[in-house]
Amino acid sequence: MKRAIYFLALTALPTIFSCAGITASKWSPYVFDGNRFSIATSNTAAAIWVRNGHLPAASDVQPDPTATPPLPKGTGAVAGICYLQSTGGKSSAQSHFIPYANEQVTFKGKTDGVSVAITDKNGYFLNHLHKGDYELFCRGIKREFTIREGETTFVPIRGGKRMAD
Amino acid sequence: MKAFKLLILITLIAAGNVFAGELDTYYLQQFGELPPSTAKVVEKSTLTPKIHKCGMPLRHNLKRDWKKLQSNTQSTLAKYLKTPTLASENSLLSSGGHFIIHYATTGSDKPVPAPPYTITSWAQKVADIFEEVYTYEVSYLGYSQPPNIPYDVYLQVLIDPLGQSRYLGLTTSESLSGNSATSYISIDPDFTSFFIYNPLALLKITAAHEFHHAIQYGYNYYFELWYAEATASWMEDEVYDSVNQLYDYTRDYLIKPEESLDTPADGGYSHWIFNRLLAENHGVAAIKAVWEKLGGITSTTGADIPMLPVIDNTMTSMSSSLPSEFMAFARRLYTKEWTSHTNELNLLYSRPLAIKELFSSYPVNTATTQASSIALPHYGIKYLKFLPSTTISNLTISINSTSGTQTSLLKKTAAGFSDIAENPGGTGTKYTYTVNNFNTLDPSTDEITLIAINTSTSDTETVSISTDGSTPTLTNGVCGTANGQILDVIPQDNQMCSSGAPPQLLGNYSLNWTCVGLAGGTNSNCYAQLKGTTSTTPSSSGGGGGGCFIATAAYGSYLHPQVMTLRQFRDRHLLTNAPGKAFVALYYRISPPIADFIREHEAARFMVRLLLAPLILAVSHLWITASAASILALLSFVGLRKRFAARLPAAGVTI
Numbered sequence: 001m002k003r004a005i006y007f008l009a010l011t012a013l014p015t016i017f018s019c020a021g022i023t024a025s026k027w028s029p030y031v032f033d034g035n036r037f038s039i040a041t042s043n044t045a046a047a048i049w050v051r052n053g054h055l056p057a058a059s060d061v062q063p064d065p066t067a068t069p070p071l072p073k074g075t076g077a078v079a080g081i082c083y084l085q086s087t088g089g090k091s092s093a094q095s096h097f098i099p100y101a102n103e104q105v106t107f108k109g110k111t112d113g114v115s116v117a118i119t120d121k122n123g124y125f126l127n128h129l130h131k132g133d134y135e136l137f138c139r140g141i142k143r144e145f146t147i148r149e150g151e152t153t154f155v156p157i158r159g160g161k162r163m164a165d
Numbered sequence: 166m167k168a169f170k171l172l173i174l175i176t177l178i179a180a181g182n183v184f185a186g187e188l189d190t191y192y193l194q195q196f197g198e199l200p201p202s203t204a205k206v207v208e209k210s211t212l213t214p215k216i217h218k219c220g221m222p223l224r225h226n227l228k229r230d231w232k233k234l235q236s237n238t239q240s241t242l243a244k245y246l247k248t249p250t251l252a253s254e255n256s257l258l259s260s261g262g263h264f265i266i267h268y269a270t271t272g273s274d275k276p277v278p279a280p281p282y283t284i285t286s287w288a289q290k291v292a293d294i295f296e297e298v299y300t301y302e303v304s305y306l307g308y309s310q311p312p313n314i315p316y317d318v319y320l321q322v323l324i325d326p327l328g329q330s331r332y333l334g335l336t337t338s339e340s341l342s343g344n345s346a347t348s349y350i351s352i353d354p355d356f357t358s359f360f361i362y363n364p365l366a367l368l369k370i371t372a373a374h375e376f377h378h379a380i381q382y383g384y385n386y387y388f389e390l391w392y393a394e395a396t397a398s399w400m401e402d403e404v405y406d407s408v409n410q411l412y413d414y415t416r417d418y419l420i421k422p423e424e425s426l427d428t429p430a431d432g433g434y435s436h437w438i439f440n441r442l443l444a445e446n447h448g449v450a451a452i453k454a455v456w457e458k459l460g461g462i463t464s465t466t467g468a469d470i471p472m473l474p475v476i477d478n479t480m481t482s483m484s485s486s487l488p489s490e491f492m493a494f495a496r497r498l499y500t501k502e503w504t505s506h507t508n509e510l511n512l513l514y515s516r517p518l519a520i521k522e523l524f525s526s527y528p529v530n531t532a533t534t535q536a537s538s539i540a541l542p543h544y545g546i547k548y549l550k551f552l553p554s555t556t557i558s559n560l561t562i563s564i565n566s567t568s569g570t571q572t573s574l575l576k577k578t579a580a581g582f583s584d585i586a587e588n589p590g591g592t593g594t595k596y597t598y599t600v601n602n603f604n605t606l607d608p609s610t611d612e613i614t615l616i617a618i619n620t621s622t623s624d625t626e627t628v629s630i631s632t633d634g635s636t637p638t639l640t641n642g643v644c645g646t647a648n649g650q651i652l653d654v655i656p657q658d659n660q661m662c663s664s665g666a667p668p669q670l671l672g673n674y675s676l677n678w679t680c681v682g683l684a685g686g687t688n689s690n691c692y693a694q695l696k697g698t699t700s701t702t703p704s705s706s707g708g709g710g711g712g713c714f715i716a717t718a719a720y721g722s723y724l725h726p727q728v729m730t731l732r733q734f735r736d737r738h739l740l741t742n743a744p745g746k747a748f749v750a751l752y753y754r755i756s757p758p759i760a761d762f763i764r765e766h767e768a769a770r771f772m773v774r775l776l777l778a779p780l781i782l783a784v785s786h787l788w789i790t791a792s793a794a795s796i797l798a799l800l801s802f803v804g805l806r807k808r809f810a811a812r813l814p815a816a817g818v819t820i
Contacts, residue, residue, distance in 0.1 A: 009789075094325065095432070141341060160337065161346075162336070163390070163436075
């Protein structure tokens with residue numbers, strides 16, 4: 001009987017911890033503020049949801065944890081936005097950004113191949129790539145970034161610039 | 166045989182769609198749009214992405230070769246040529262061939278120009294003005310023309326994304342090749358909705374401004390926004406010297422000279438005046454040299470290139486430096502010794518330069534109540550005035566400052582401005598200034614002013630001052646003869662205050678000031694109104710706008726079209742009669758504190774905008790309002806008559 005209890009304890013404990021590990025990896029929503037991505041402080045209509053070891057999701061609500069598969073071994077994720085920066089205004093100085101929706105963005109690996117993603121209605125794009133250094137292109141503008149295994153890298157890219165007044 | 170020919174034809178058409186030509190492949194690759202089906206797969210996983218190649222787009226060439234491309238390629242690349250679409254568009258090529266003016270002939274974008282122009286003659290005028298601007302900026306000043314000539318100019322209504330204001334013009338980047346970007350300009354169709362300047366004047370400065378943005382994109386897409394606006398605004402007055410709208414913005418800088426040169430709150434419009442200093446010191450070509458210098462720099466991170474080092478490098482090549490130019494700028498702002506556009510100084514100084522501290526009690530040190538240590542953000546300026554005292558024959562000012570700062574002490578007398586030399590400091594003091602015969606200076610006209618600047622990149626630099634001397638006689642500050650008056654020009658100091666220290670200007674746009682008491686004497690708040698503007702009685706916070714305070718607070722800018730509508734109504738219909746003037750005077754007496762509150766609360770701003778909407782609608786369509794009021798009055802009168810008649814006993818009836 002004692003042996004049975006020991007056996008149960010030895011097999012059950014790792015199972016409990018591994019379950020705890022999964023649930024501990026919660027979704028965190030990130031939003032773009034015109035300059036950078038930062039964690040959303042309130043409910044927001046459109047965010048990029050990030051979870052350790054998984055492909056991120058662009059969603060209005062917290063995604064189902066099973067909705068996105070884990071990242072394949074040796075890969076990391078990239079999430080970002082391609083936008084038009086608009087600045088100035090003589091009668092009402094302001095700065096804002098206009099997302100480029102349904103825009104193709106291109107990822108070019110320094111040692112790897114090339115892949116693409118299409119932005120959603122909020123200008124957000126997602127992809128997973130092998131770890132390493134990359135160039136990102138949107139509307140002819142280039143940005144460099146690095147992918148680390150199991151991590152999500154945020155890359156906002158200004159695809160255009162508009163001077164007002 | 167017929168069937169065979171048909172089969173051959175179908176095969177050829179199909180082959181044409183499958184195998185794009187070399188030109189098609191070139192452009193698809195340049196724009197990073199090579200269809201995934203033709204690319205090599207390199208990723209191997211359950212999440213394998215589509216594979217692609219990428220290159221740099223060349224939109225200008227794409228336009229040129231557009232008709233040579235296959236339909237599939239055209240549909241893929243069409244978005245790169247997507248420019249504004251206008252209803253029933255017409256276009257015309259300017260006389261010099263440098264611009265294509267696109268305009269609508271129907272719909273909301275259709276120009277409705279002010280007389281005597283027709284749509285066609287207005288479009289022609291726009292083309293002529295842009296050619297004029299091209300001649301000045303490219304042919305005369307020598308700037309490189311934008312990469313895409315003939316350049317597209319669209320006439321369309323431009324509403325900001327919040328729907329609150331109307332833009333005069335926009336310049337939007339298109340595609341990048343190296344550092345250089347193509348762009349296109351959109352401008353208001355007719356400029357008839359902006360009341361404070363006439364449409365032709367606004368067209369001129371907008372063309373000068375936006376075309377310089379087009380030039381800037383050509384030099385380097387990664388320009389910093391503030392300097393782009395500062396240069397485009399400066400250029401307005403170089404091309405069209407008589408419009409002078411740019412002086413509407415300098416007041417924002419003059420009331421806050423401590424604002425960092427490269428981080429202006431208004432986006433950079435007000436900082437155009439720094440370019441005037443550079444142009445006066447080194448010729449107008451100095452500004453072009455800055456842009457040419459920028460053109461040779463590559464952004465390695467995709468971020469905009471900081472302009473202050475670029476200006477510094479340019480100045481170094483002219484045997485100067487940015488720090489020395491910035492000190493010269495701070496001095497010139499104060500002394501007003503500008504050498505160009507001198508007939509516009511009254512516009513530049515429509516509101517006086519802000520003095521950060523005014524010392525009238527001595528000694529000044531860490532034990533006195535007035536600040537003896539001032540903080541300076543990078544490339545910010547602060548002015549400190551020392552009022553003459555009858556009890557101090559020689560005033561010694563000791564300076565202890567951090568390494569990124571510089572100071573100058575200027576003496577202003579009837580003979581003009583002179584520098585007071587710096588002396589070596591002692592223990593705990595970096596250096597000192599000694600003002601000899603301080604007690605003989607006339608407090609009403611003479612000035613001793615310390616100019617402090619920060620030419621480092623740090624925002625935590627400080628200048629600490631201390632003086633010797635003892636406290637002078639107590640004097641109350643009393644308003645001068647200008648108080649409460651409507652004036653043509655800004656009054657002299659002795660008209661603003663009859664006793665006490667020279668006036669301390671309050672607020673942003675209103676002509677309010679305080680006559681500061683000396684040595685613990687009481688202060689007096691005073692105000693005046695400049696003709697063509699409005700003024701207010703002093704408010705505790707000194708807020709207010711150039712016109713309708715509450716509307717300005719609600720809409721965020723005195724230049725907002727809705728505010729302009731109200732200002733126009735005030736000027737045309739209220740200030741032209743006695744009851745209207747009385748109403749305006751009452752309004753300006755009570756509105757500043759309300760405006761202060763509204764300005765600080767977004768919900769209040771929204772509510773006031775909501776409440777003002779029907780009023781603005783009414784005043785902007787006066788004849789409709791008047792007609793509606795007349796009809797209502799008539800209907801009420803008829804209704805009353807009927808009701809009155811109904812209550813009267815009918816004929817032959819006795820009650």
